[in-house]
Amino acid sequence: MRDITKSTRAVTGLALAAGLVAAVSIGIAGGASADPASTEGTMTNANQPPKGARATVQVSPNPTTHRGQEVTITGHCGGGTGLKSVLGGFPGRPALENIRILESGPDRFVAKANVAGNIGNGVGPVFVDCGGEAGVTLLVTHV
Template sequence: MNKRLITAIAGVSLTAGMFGLGAGGASASDQAGTTAVVTAAPKPPKGARAVVQVGPNPTTERGQEVTITGNCGGGEKLKAVFAGVTGKPVLKNIRIIDDNPERFVAKARLDSRIGNGVGPVFVDCGGEMGVTLLVTHV
């Protein structure tokens, strides 16, 4: 996977996430009894529709096991999980437990040299990619 693809997917996913955050909250006019118009977040482009979550998130100890779950958003099945973009591993011993495109599950451990920060976790679903952010407080 090249850096341009990772950067594009991360940008699209983060932008969609930011639009989605405001869609569900109550505005001041809602609280005052008037109706506000809520618009849905735009659908991510084809190729970036997989959805991924990591738990626990944030993580709090080095070597901690995390669970990666989600759906492939129309992709074939879970084929791979990647973490980080600097070439230093964030997750080790990544194991795909269930590659079901409608509800995949993978397990991994935080690297023992991980520090405090935020980093991306990517999934490859054979035609669709997804990304989420993993927060570490160790």
């Protein structure tokens, strides 16, 4: 059996995370329209994400450098009603702990969280639910 180097595992993990984020984003946005004559769920402007995926989210600092580090999650809801929840990582494998929503307004939201104590080096998604609009970004960890 061939040994896989750390860099190969990191590149493979990054590719899988990017593919998963894209798949989840498409799933959250509703995917392609079922009716070919309909414009719902399709992009009308190359610079505008589809309805349902218009929230923006940033994490700072990114990349993070140690377990337990506090990060700030900011963004806007892109037409959604306001920040409802933040998910860092995946169910059963959280990348963020102790998530606290400080401001939940539709035009600007702020949340704080701590990098999970069991996190290693890698990349993971940070999702936001903004009541009708969702957003995702990647959190990079170097611990």
